[in-house]
Amino acid sequence: MGTDKEAEVAIGGDRDSDSIEALAASAEAYSAPLHRKLKSRHIQMIAIGGIIGPGLFVGSSNALHIAGPAGILISFSLVGIIVFFVMQSLGELATLIPVTGSFTEYASRFVDDSLSFALGWAYWYLWVTVLANEYNAISLVIMYWTEVVPQWGWILIFWVFFMALSLAGILVYGEIEFWLSLIKVISITIFFIVGIFISAGVIGPQKIGFKYWDDPGAFADSINGVANTFVIAGTLYAGTEMVGITAGEADNPAKAVPRAIRQVFWRILIFYVGTMFFIGILIPYDDSRLLSKESKTAQSPFTIALSDAGLGAGASLINAVIVVAVISAGNSSMYVSSRTILFMARNGKAPRFLGRVNKAGVPWVALLFSNLIACIAFLSVSKAAGAVYNALITLSGVATFIVWGTIELVHIRFRNGLEAQGQSVDDLAFKAMWYPYGTYAALAANIFLIFFQGYTAFLNPFSATSFVISYILLPVFVILLLGYKFWKKTKWVKLEEMDIWTGRRDDLVPAHGDALSKKNGVLHRVKRVAVG
Numbered sequence: 001m002g003t004d005k006e007a008e009v010a011i012g013g014d015r016d017s018d019s020i021e022a023l024a025a026s027a028e029a030y031s032a033p034l035h036r037k038l039k040s041r042h043i044q045m046i047a048i049g050g051i052i053g054p055g056l057f058v059g060s061s062n063a064l065h066i067a068g069p070a071g072i073l074i075s076f077s078l079v080g081i082i083v084f085f086v087m088q089s090l091g092e093l094a095t096l097i098p099v100t101g102s103f104t105e106y107a108s109r110f111v112d113d114s115l116s117f118a119l120g121w122a123y124w125y126l127w128v129t130v131l132a133n134e135y136n137a138i139s140l141v142i143m144y145w146t147e148v149v150p151q152w153g154w155i156l157i158f159w160v161f162f163m164a165l166s167l168a169g170i171l172v173y174g175e176i177e178f179w180l181s182l183i184k185v186i187s188i189t190i191f192f193i194v195g196i197f198i199s200a201g202v203i204g205p206q207k208i209g210f211k212y213w214d215d216p217g218a219f220a221d222s223i224n225g226v227a228n229t230f231v232i233a234g235t236l237y238a239g240t241e242m243v244g245i246t247a248g249e250a251d252n253p254a255k256a257v258p259r260a261i262r263q264v265f266w267r268i269l270i271f272y273v274g275t276m277f278f279i280g281i282l283i284p285y286d287d288s289r290l291l292s293k294e295s296k297t298a299q300s301p302f303t304i305a306l307s308d309a310g311l312g313a314g315a316s317l318i319n320a321v322i323v324v325a326v327i328s329a330g331n332s333s334m335y336v337s338s339r340t341i342l343f344m345a346r347n348g349k350a351p352r353f354l355g356r357v358n359k360a361g362v363p364w365v366a367l368l369f370s371n372l373i374a375c376i377a378f379l380s381v382s383k384a385a386g387a388v389y390n391a392l393i394t395l396s397g398v399a400t401f402i403v404w405g406t407i408e409l410v411h412i413r414f415r416n417g418l419e420a421q422g423q424s425v426d427d428l429a430f431k432a433m434w435y436p437y438g439t440y441a442a443l444a445a446n447i448f449l450i451f452f453q454g455y456t457a458f459l460n461p462f463s464a465t466s467f468v469i470s471y472i473l474l475p476v477f478v479i480l481l482l483g484y485k486f487w488k489k490t491k492w493v494k495l496e497e498m499d500i501w502t503g504r505r506d507d508l509v510p511a512h513g514d515a516l517s518k519k520n521g522v523l524h525r526v527k528r529v530a531v532g
Contacts, residue, residue, distance in 0.1 A: 040177060052184045052271055053329040054137045055236040057322045060279060061301045063232045065290040067225035069280025072216035075226050076276050079233040079449075080268040085402045085442035088432040089411035091261030094244040095430040098253035099503040102244035103407045108347070109412040109499045112492050119479050120125035120344045124337055126238060126399040128373050129335035133161065133396075134337050139324040144319050152381045158330070159371065166334040166367045169360045173335055180328040188271055188320045191302055194311075195278040204309035210285045220285045231397030231470075232454045237272070238400040240264060241407065242332060245339050258430040263507035268345050279305065333374075338366040349484075398450060398473045405446030411438050411530035413498075420495035450474065 063072045090103065099105050104123060139154035141369035151158070167175070201207030219225060243260050279301040283290070289304050300322060306314030342363040345355035356365045411432065418425060425431060432439060440456065454470020457463045484490065 002032075007108040023133075027145060041255060052181065052188065052237060052325065053236065054134065054322055054325040055232075055273065055303055056275055057300050057318070057325055058137060058141075058186075059236055059324065060275060061290045062281065063236075064220075064279055064285050065224065065230045065287075066220060066232070068216075068218055068220035068285040069213055069276075070279060072222060072227045072229055072272065072276045074235075075229040076233045077273055079230060079237055080273060082442050082445050082449075083237050083268060084265050085432075085434075086407050086446075087240055087243070087261050087264045088435075089439055089442070090241055090244045090407055091257055091430050092432045093364075093411060093414060093429060094105050095257045096253055096428060096502075097503040098143065099346070100245065100339050103241070103342055103403075103410055104340060105347075106410045106414065107406060109502075110410050110417060110493060112485070113490040114481050115406065117349045117484040118480035119338055119403065121480055122351055122372070122399050123403050124340045124476055126345070126396045126403065127333050127337035127340065129376070131162075131337060131370070131374040132237075132332060132377040133215055134326050134330040135374065138323060138330070140378075140458075141319050141322050141326065145316070150381075152378055154383075156375050158527065159375070162330045162334055163367065163371050165331055166338070166371075167362055167364055168281070169362055173331060174239065177328060177331060178271060180331075183324050184321065184328065185271075187318075187324075188275065192274060192278060193313075194309075195282060197307065198305065199278075199281055203311070208282060210281055210283060213246075214403055216284050216286045216435075222454050224459070227452060230449050232373040234449070235397040235398040237268075238334075238396065239332060240268075241327075241403065242336055244338050244407075254429045261430065280306075290442070309359075321411070334367060334371065337370040338363050341370060342366045388440045394474050395469065398453065401446045401450045401453070402473070402477060405450070407442055408443035411439055412436070412443070413493075413495075414500065417495045417498035417500050421498070421500065477506040 013342065056359045060072070063075070067075060093106055094102060097106070101108075101120075104116050106121040107119050135155045135158060136156055139151045142149075142154050143151060163319040166173070199208045220230065243257060282305040283301050287304065290301065300318055302321075303315045306312075306318065309451070340356070341350055343352050344350035345352055345366070354366045354369055355363075357363045415425070451471075457466035457470055
């Protein structure tokens with residue numbers, strides 16, 4: 001009898017031990033950190049991949065149709081300047097405090113926890129709608145070659161593909177993004193070279209020059225066209241701030257982040273403004289093949305330019321590059337949306353179950369949740385629901401300006417906190433260029449664009465639909481902010497109490513005196529701009 005009782009006690013002890021271990025494993029799943037495996041070369045290419053998305057290849061068509069060649073140069077150049085200063089601010093913060101929550105966490109620590117709540121959900125929404133747009137784009141592009149599978153079928157196929165890709169882990173994501181981004185850089189560079197020959201008449205039936213700037217003209221709808229393309233520019237530029245998110249999973253952010261930030265200006269100038277310039281001289285803005293609100297095709301200005309020059313084979317090649325761009329953008333959308341909602345869940349701003357990670361450090365629940373919400377892409381298949389879908393995507397441009405403006409506000413507060421706590425900016429591994437002028441100017445510009453981008457809704461006749469689409473996100477953002485503030489009774493962070501220390505990685509090598517400054521050859525500089 002005694003032996004039986006001892007056995008029962010032993011078995012019971014084993015069960016208790018197993019239960020404790022199970023509880024510990026469950027708790028660890030909600031607190032385990034993400035793996036820091038991204039190398040410097042991954043960060044460089046992710047910075048480029050965030051800029052060169054499918055919008056550049058397809059969405060630029062709609063921008064040219066709305067604003068004309070001069071109009072898109074103006075809108076994309078102005079928004080590009082804003083992006084430059086936003087990235088300077090983010091670079092300073094992400095280099096010093098590389099955390100996965102990035103600017104969403106900075107908002108909580110430097111401004112108010114309620115701002116972090118509203119910003120986090122706005123940023124997550126932005127990337128979920130971008131992901132939905134990628135599903136729509138890739139399904140349309142694939143149907144350029146075959147219509148055997150319906151559009152909804154391709155969306156479903158790539159839904160599973162992106163999910164499997166994201167579950168592979170951070171190192172796989174970084175490696176895939178590196179090679180996909182390299183393909184995009186090479187493709188655009190080749191297009192620029194071919195574009196010069198087409199414009200000069202070396203390739204194609206005629207010399208084009210700048211004749212389309214005269215007929216049909218440089219502007220499609222004067223200032224109205226420029227205003228309407230600000231949101232398109234904001235949507236297309238969205239992703240440059242992704243460097244701040246990746247810093248939390250970089251092995252040496254103090255070296256990788258500044259290196260990526262310093263090249264942002266040249267990448268914007270070359271890849272975006274350069275693209276707008278070339279499609280503006282090669283294609284008239286009133287070309288019926290250009291995308292518009294009513295269009296349901298995936299026609300690209302790159303394809304149109306090559307086809308008109310007699311390079312028919314270039315159409316399939318460009319569509320293949322667009323597929324690469326969409327896979328890259330979809331991969332990045334899954335990454336950013338999941339990391340954002342993971343941070344929110346672990347800080348009580350989203351359902352707790354979204355904060356789980358597996359042993360490989362992959363936030364699989366957040367990935368699945370974000371991908372499920374991105375199923376709004378199926379709305380684009382129905383013409384009746386198409387208007388709703390297009391409205392959701394348009395809102396992402398407004399969300400971008402809100403996010404960028406908040407980054408600038410957070411940076412200003414951070415600098416004020418440093419001063420209040422007697423810390424010197426000279427100790428920062430990376431300092432934002434032209435602070436405070438650039439930061440304040442970018443903040444003001446973002447606030448201006450938030451309101452200016454939808455002013456055409458007030459033109460005669462007044463468009464209630466356009467007004468709602470352009471401005472509905474503003475009251476929603478305010479409601480989220482104030483609702484959380486009153487619910488949680490959050491307080492504005494005092495400068496003297498600001499947490500400017502948690503998450504610092506002072507043990508890492510800063511980018512001040514690294515080998516970058518020792519190699520000044522022309523080829524080396526070109527390589528740094530193109531691939532980091």
